[in-house]
Amino acid sequence: MSGRVQLILGGALSAVFLLAAALSLVWVPHDVAALNIADRLRPPGGAYLLGTDQFGRDMLSMLMVGARSSIAVALVAVGIGMGVGVPLGLLAAANRSGWLDEVVMRMNDLIFAFPALVIAILITAVLGPSALNAILAIGIFNIPVFARVTRGAALSLWTLDYILAARVAGKGRARISVEHILPNIASLLIVQGSIQFSLGILAEAGLSYVGLGAQPPTPSWGRMLAEAQTMIYTHPLLAVLPGLAIVLMVLGLNLMGDGLRDALDPRLRRVAR
Amino acid sequence: MLRFALSRLLSLGLSLLAASVVIFAAIEVIPGDPAAYMLGMNATPEAVAALRDELGLGGAALTRYLDWVSGMLRGDFGLSYTYRVPVADLVAQRLWVSVPLAGYALALSTLIALPVGLWAAARRGGPVDIGVMGATQLGIAVPNFWFAMLLVLVFAVKLRWFSAGGFPGWEAGVWPGFKALTLPAVALALPQAAILARVMRSALIETLGQDYIRSARAKGLSRGQAIRRHALRNALIPVLTILGLQFSFLLAGAIIIENVFFLPGLGRLIFQAITQRDLIVVESVVMLLVFAVILVTFLVDLAYAAVDPRLRRR
Numbered sequence: 010m011s012g013r014v015q016l017i018l019g020g021a022l023s024a025v026f027l028l029a030a031a032l033s034l035v036w037v038p039h040d041v042a043a044l045n046i047a048d049r050l051r052p053p054g055g056a057y058l059l060g061t062d063q064f065g066r067d068m069l070s071m072l073m074v075g076a077r078s079s080i081a082v083a084l085v086a087v088g089i090g091m092g093v094g095v096p097l098g099l100l101a102a103a104n105r106s107g108w109l110d111e112v113v114m115r116m117n118d119l120i121f122a123f124p125a126l127v128i129a130i131l132i133t134a135v136l137g138p139s140a141l142n143a144i145l146a147i148g149i150f151n152i153p154v155f156a157r158v159t160r161g162a163a164l165s166l167w168t169l170d171y172i173l174a175a176r177v178a179g180k181g182r183a184r185i186s187v188e189h190i191l192p193n194i195a196s197l198l199i200v201q202g203s204i205q206f207s208l209g210i211l212a213e214a215g216l217s218y219v220g221l222g223a224q225p226p227t228p229s230w231g232r233m234l235a236e237a238q239t240m241i242y243t244h245p246l247l248a249v250l251p252g253l254a255i256v257l258m259v260l261g262l263n264l265m266g267d268g269l270r271d272a273l274d275p276r277l278r279r280v281a282r
Numbered sequence: 283m284l285r286f287a288l289s290r291l292l293s294l295g296l297s298l299l300a301a302s303v304v305i306f307a308a309i310e311v312i313p314g315d316p317a318a319y320m321l322g323m324n325a326t327p328e329a330v331a332a333l334r335d336e337l338g339l340g341g342a343a344l345t346r347y348l349d350w351v352s353g354m355l356r357g358d359f360g361l362s363y364t365y366r367v368p369v370a371d372l373v374a375q376r377l378w379v380s381v382p383l384a385g386y387a388l389a390l391s392t393l394i395a396l397p398v399g400l401w402a403a404a405r406r407g408g409p410v411d412i413g414v415m416g417a418t419q420l421g422i423a424v425p426n427f428w429f430a431m432l433l434v435l436v437f438a439v440k441l442r443w444f445s446a447g448g449f450p451g452w453e454a455g456v457w458p459g460f461k462a463l464t465l466p467a468v469a470l471a472l473p474q475a476a477i478l479a480r481v482m483r484s485a486l487i488e489t490l491g492q493d494y495i496r497s498a499r500a501k502g503l504s505r506g507q508a509i510r511r512h513a514l515r516n517a518l519i520p521v522l523t524i525l526g527l528q529f530s531f532l533l534a535g536a537i538i539i540e541n542v543f544f545l546p547g548l549g550r551l552i553f554q555a556i557t558q559r560d561l562i563v564v565e566s567v568v569m570l571l572v573f574a575v576i577l578v579t580f581l582v583d584l585a586y587a588a589v590d591p592r593l594r595r596r
Binding site for chain 1: 572
């Protein structure tokens, strides 16, 4: 598939979910907080486009609100990862092989040893379960990813002539990092951001599935799957729909990320993933 | 090589030390008293005092940290508060489920991914390549626990080839145990295999563009011979990195998948411990998981250096 096709297809898929999530802020077909036992486990069609769950809640509305919590968690987690990781990576690259570089990289290695799920387990054991845990856990997990990508890309830029020229002109390392390095690695960071965003959606689903993420009554895709698990024998659709939503959203983001990579920076085309 | 190994060993030790401090500190910052937290709201002051005593909470943080670490070094992980048995025994029991599951999944994903990646790379741009890339793109997007539920739906509910969950224990024989782990292992392995196959493909394509492959072809080797004798070994280096990185995803995945299939592994243990507020179990199991990740990273570093002598100088 060519880059442009990927970008359009992925962008369209992602846009559907983003719009659905945005729409859910102002309007959903049915109230997701209201339990309506008379209409429980309705098949798709009629007033309920995708049917209802065991509490009579409208599946389409649940999926829309679930998209909102997934996107919010993944977005804030990417923000944490970028906000902390990028400055650390720039700092490490500007002080290449110095003690600062060493400290940043060792800290990175340390965080890398804690999978997001393990961080979430630790935070939950300490603070009790909440949606904030998922954000923190995925966000912390993102920090070394961005620090590494930033440092790696910045290091290769620091050897170039125009950086040398800036240094000769008397600019300090911090100023060069912000004025010259950052703009030149921005496209790389955007691509990495889209990858981490889609990983964040997957991680959020996993965490809320095992009860470490969004808590009832907030609908989330992972929790919908957990609740549907016991119904899988009689009402498999309840388990199929939220999973399908996750797959399509993540697929869209990944396609968009690949397309963006090709569009923003042809040099990155051969980067393995 | 020895010097390289020693320096890696030193950094392994430092990482473990740092990780243990982080975990201990995390549990330490619990608002209020850990003993009161573990016993919940309805605990009598006497019970809290007794548990404080048992946990040694009277002592300084540093003493307790040193006790915890030196205990672990001796294989003593403390006493589970809810089960009233040594944590080491609990963990040892559960490891017999989690480790075979992770190993089974790792073997499956490698066995699937490497040939598929090779196949796609050898037919680059052709229908096979496009099909494989499409399938892997989908595989990456599928959450493994949902895939597990679909497997249950098809193979346990509809076809009745496997049971939907549970584990008979190895006492019931190797085959029933193996069979009970098959669906969970497939659920874990396929999404991982998708990533690994992509890495294998791009590594091989990268290698096939090298001059030494052209030389090999020029001296009369067929494309297949050049891949087998020269490209494959070189392409395995990035594959090895990803395999190492995947281990931590596999570990996390196994913890979640165990919940789908009601397997009595480490994952079930840790979630039960969280709901029962058994901090001693949480602390020790988390340390064990982190230890496993750090150890695998160390082994991958060594494997690297063994495969590629250029990487020994760092």
